[in-house]
Amino acid sequence: MNCEEIQERLSMMLDEELSGDERALIMEHITACPECMKVYEAFSSVSDSLKDLEEVPEGFTEDVMRRIRAKNAAPKRKRYFAGVLGMAACLALVLFAGRTVDPPQSRDMNGLSAINADTAAPTAEDAAPYTYGNGGLDAELMSFDTATVYQNSYIADPDAPTVNGTIIDVDDGTPDTECETATEKAANRSSISNTVAPESLDTILAAAVPAEYGNYERTADYTVVFSGEAETYFIDVWVEGERLYCQDAAGNAYYAEGTYAQLLTLMNE
């Protein structure tokens, strides 16, 4: 055995993957070969260092269990697109594309209730009790993986900026299917978007003042889609000067804490 082969076995020896006989052979070699001894020492100290575990921050288990309970307790009405993720994403695209003609009030009747019988159009009873004034967004939304801010191609503001000057294809990487027609694709491609951490929207989109649901006939200027493992939740945003009027998937309407300028900054991050 040459040194290279010996050293590979040294690595195995550290991993307790050698028999007693092989171990003896390797030990015999390294006591006579300073180079392999150095390799052995280096491997050992790296190995020891890797095994030197750091303490878990306090409250770790409680945090996990809190998130699990929140997940389990999540109201059913929020799971508008629960189900196979690919399918949900696909449906979401159809909804975006289709909303040029659907006023917000009617889209639940047109689309969502047909997808899942559990999720009929929101009623007053359904609407989550919101904490107005700096309460932040629902904690559950913060546990979603990402939030994507879509500037809809049919944004009312003709001077709305582009993101870094580019038009981003909002196709989310799922395989193209028959649910995405050429027209829908074109509509999607003319939207611009930016994916951010859900936390960055916590204060911007938090409810500040309650508002009447269905203030707008036209399609939202921005749609923020929170994506988790198997579910998607969205908040539609209309721009009123500096103010943001929001309608969420649970049927709440409110003016947000944040400003249009803050949303744009986020879009350009």
Add this chain to the structure above:
Amino acid sequence: MLTQDEERRIIDRVLSGDVNAFGLLVEDQSKVVYNLCLRMVGNEQDAYDLSQDAFLKAYTNLSVFRGDSRFSSWLYKLATNVCLDFLRKRSRQKTVPLTYETENGEQEYLPIPDETFSPETETERKELRDSVRRGLSQLPESQRQILILREIGQLSYEEIAGQLGLEAGTVKSRIFRARKKLCDILIKDGNLSESIPSNHQEKGGANV
């Protein structure tokens, strides 16, 4: 650490609706999972979030966990995969790297501030640990994941091979290559006291 039987019994309880029993698995594995993530991504904040995500994912997917491996080895693979996903996403977002370019065009590490006071031996230990952490971040992902599963997860070659769908021989050679590369990085970094001659492969040395 729980035995395989204990893990199984707890999983059955969770699956039959006793959500709180999952806390026993978290309690048992949090240290290893947190450290796996810490070595995968290199900083405490992300490691905390990602190890939380790993447990959440394990909980969500518990019903598809097949009992043909240890729960822990399945969980470790899941945790390292969560980290790999994160690292890939992060590299797409082009975050600021931990290195900067010096005037003569070399890559240097940004100094990591450390205000904690510690005795000398503790400092040395910490230096090596930080250096190992930085070295790990330079390993190819496939080598890093396997080395971490071995060293921190304490999985055998066979278990790693089973979890990642590889041959045991591949696991063995990747671990070896990862160790060598890591040692080279540490020597360059000045954090391994004894230097290994760079031409050691070519030399015959003592033959057995």
